[in-house]
Amino acid sequence: MQEISQEIDFSEQNLEQDINQDICNSVISIDDSRGETEGKTVCNLNISPAENTPKSRSRTEKKISYQKLNFDSSQTKITDFYKICEEIKSQILKNATLNKAFSTSANIFCENRQPEMLNNECQKLGPESFFEMLIRAVNKNSSESSSANRYPDELKNLCLYLFLTSGRLAYETLVANIPNGLPSVSTLSRSLSKNYEKCGEGELAFGQLKEFLEKRNYPLRIFISEDQTAIVRRPRYDQSTNQLVGYVLTNLEHTGFPKTNQNLINSVSNIKNIIENSDLAKNAYVFMAQPLQDGAAAFCLTLFGSNNTFTHEDVLLRWKYIQQETTNYNIVVDGISSDGDSRCLKAMKIIAGLPAFSKQETPYSPYFQANFDINNLVPIQDTVHIATKMKNRLLNEKIVLKMGNYEVSKDHLTDLINTVSKDKHLLCLSYLDSK
Template identity: 35%
Template sequence: MNSQKRPFAAIFSSTLDDAETSKRQMKDALYTESMVVESLDDNMSDKISPYQWSIESDEPTQFEAGCTSFSNDEPVMSDLVTVDITQLSHDTLCCDEESGNGEMLKLGSCYGTADRSTRDLEGRTITSSNTIDILSNVSSRSAKTRGQGMRYTMLEKDLFTYRFIQGVKELYEFDRANTPSPHIRTVQRYLSKSAECSTEGKLIIKELKEYLERNRYPLAICWSEDATRITGGIEYNLNEDKLSGLVAPIGTNGMPIMNLFKCSSPRKVLADIQDNPIGRNVQLCMAQPICMDAAPFCILYNCTNNKFSTTDVLNKWNFVQAEMDKEDIKVVCMATDGDSRFIGAMLKKMKLPNHNDNPFGAWFVSNTNNDSLCVQDPTHLANKFRTRLVNQTKQLILGRFQVSKIHLEKLVRDVSKDQHGLAEGALSDKDKMKFRPVEKITSEQVMSSLDQHIPLSNGTVAYLKIISCIISSYMDPSLSPSHRIFNVW
């Protein structure tokens, strides 16, 4: 019988104080073939089999572990590895350096066959640059692992969980059929342990504060909200014993009334379904930290049938402001789309127009003593300008010039793309929510090409410059305050 070459590792999930428990966990770890890593000792002629093990120690916190390999059908005992329980952290392998059997390995949550590249990846965050490295590492380990012995690091689980969230079940199953990936139930279990489900209609401000403090962001946010279309349906929430998908009435504070659809009896369930409409939209409220590259935080969501008033919006904003003040979080501004109810709430909240005397002259109608700032979401605003441009049912006139989509179509058709970088897809009105087409049509290349090659396009160029000024004033971090005001004005 040829010498079997199998790697060895002792992997622990937590620090253990009880020696008997330590020995038992050591035994389990050694017996499990999947829980292995390669030994770092290049001078060892044999690899240790995880099926044969030996533990000998009376010390409460320290013991020696050894495994055997087989050579010519005879068991050969390997060098003993001294393991100090007090030095073990989460999923850490400790080896006695004096015995020449390796070094301390910090594996994070890697329970599978790992190598140096795995350890190099551990502790990093997922970025576009190391995603390929993570996936290739998983693929190479998967080729060496038999059956269900594959284990994944925390970083890898984070990546696959993100893919599951983004693509939902169907796309993840397609990915798994073509690439090495954890089973979908593994990802779902990991997601349920790592995340908490927020309740519909609940304002989660304490969690927001924890998020800001954990990332060392200032306790200041920009509140933004918008509704998006969904496929309506009624579902039963097993964990909370209630129905979801129905539109709850709005309370006096502007918030949806919670816990209305408890399934206390079949009669109540039928009454709730008959008396309340199914939500065809979901209202999302996001808190954007006042910090560069900070991810927004979903602080509130609820089903809606789009039936609410300006007063409801104002009541909700006042309630949110009061709750934020309790946690010392400052709401710098409110941002929404161009819905007339939100615009009306903005005007009332900012007390516009203000015809009283102010230090900036008669043309300035804002209230200078107002701490609340309301803005229209720049992405929505720029998209509405683009939608108006590509809509040919109505004409746009600026002075003596016409603003028309025809000028851009003529530019795409008659001038090579290397001069303007524009394609016909950017002029389509099928998807009104894409922001990338707005950036393309407002580029300097497009506007200069229109000036040079398309006659009588002055109005279209001026219109595109207006959109460009709106985008840069709100979204370009390099602009000075005076330059921003100039662009907005």
């Protein structure tokens, strides 16, 4: 047992040294625009797991197996392309057409930034790689104390995007493995609160929505979508609003939306009353406004906690209130969509007037007729759920799917795949597996 443990410890040490050496070797010199070569950049990166992380046997075995892998020492590295990137950068800056095209792309990248920051921040964006900024930040902050670390705004924005898309745990792991290279979570939080306006739980941001549309020259026409997703049931104290968040708020009778500023903290008895009489939210309910402009980003209209105990009447009240309030801001809601929630579908059925009976007999009446009014919003289930339901019905052998006067089944698609080449239908037999 002692020999085995020594072998494992030795393998772990060699692995960490090999990883550090590979990264240091990947940091090469970068030619400047005059073709002169600067000295090699010093690499102070130390790859190590997050502190206080227990080393399980499976993790140790993975490290040993990783060490046994044969890596080609001549493998192309990302930094090998720095010289090419520098040449591309030089050509972009010299060519007015390319420079204008890159500036347009930079403005698209900054689409969701505050409008007053677009001119200042986006003009700073140049054809510089993320790794160059990262290496420069590591070398600059390595000689300073951790409390004196400074990072450029461009790097903060990229890290903020990385944090929001990958999650806290993944980002903290990167920060632990690249010391002095990436800003901490607290730094990103300060940057987020400084540059972006906070919207409270249950508040509907109609004013911010209109500003969002006007600043970007989008038409004042939107499509509303709603959905909810599961969250960790945990209460928290919001210092900026002096509230307990994470609890289900009471809905207003005339809007269907929750009452804002309901869980304000004034005393200990107030906290006790909230904990004893309120339910923890298990879902986050989100309403998004999508501008009717190609490539436009969606806008979060409101967000609140839910325990999934609402009715189709609440859904109708919410849609009616959104339509009324947007009218006050000269914004037109062309339609509303949701997933396959039965309460939302029932509300859609009521708005569409299904089933609408026709005076003339048709093969499809009364089920496929609706009272359509071009001046009213159009309710629709999103196309992904519609296509998924149709696929499930088609692949279910117990259900007969009718299309007009014909009956279709899984066997028809099987014959199509076996008799017609794939370049015509782009299907394969694995697609017909209902699992």
